[in-house]
Amino acid sequence: MTVGFLPFVATVGNVPVPLPVADGGTGQATAAAALSALGGALTCYRQAASAITPNATLNVFGNAVTIGADTGFTGFSVFLVNFVTTGFGSETVTLQSVVTFSDNTTNTQAGLTTFTTSTTTSAALNTIIAMVGSVDAKTVKTIAFSVKSSINNSTASLTVNVLGVNLP
DSSP states (O other), X not given: OOEEEEEEEEEETTEEEXXXXXXXXXXXXXXXXXXXXXXXXXXXXXXXXXXXXXXSSTTOOOOOEEEEOOTTOSEXXXXXXXXXXXXXXXXXXXXXXXXXXXXXXXXXXXXXXXXXSXXXXXXXXXXXXXXXXXXXXXXXXXXXXXXXESSXXXXXXXXXEEEEEEEO
């Protein structure tokens, strides 16, 4: 099998990174080839999961859970955000995100998305764009997530899974 490069590139910060294609006669890119070629430029993948619970008082955001890059990295680029919700009663749970960028500016989305049942779902692209913004030359340092419930003493819990890459 040979690994070639497609005529387009991804960017890490402002550095172009050619996207690989594992030839094998098909011209189809494979995850293994992509990881191999991008590994040096992106350093390593970042996957983090944290459970978040609402405040005992209705409509008050609970304690935030912060996800950031691994130690030794300046930030990370977000590719996928997935939510797993459990323990729902007759309520609506609202998710808030606060993204802190490399220049210490923030982007707060107080009603990023809402949940009414126990479910597993991935954030749509427009939700991720709303969360991290479409900013050039900025790196996401941290994302703080918190939730609130429409009822007192909620037993709901939300686990957020973030997949991305650490950036040097």
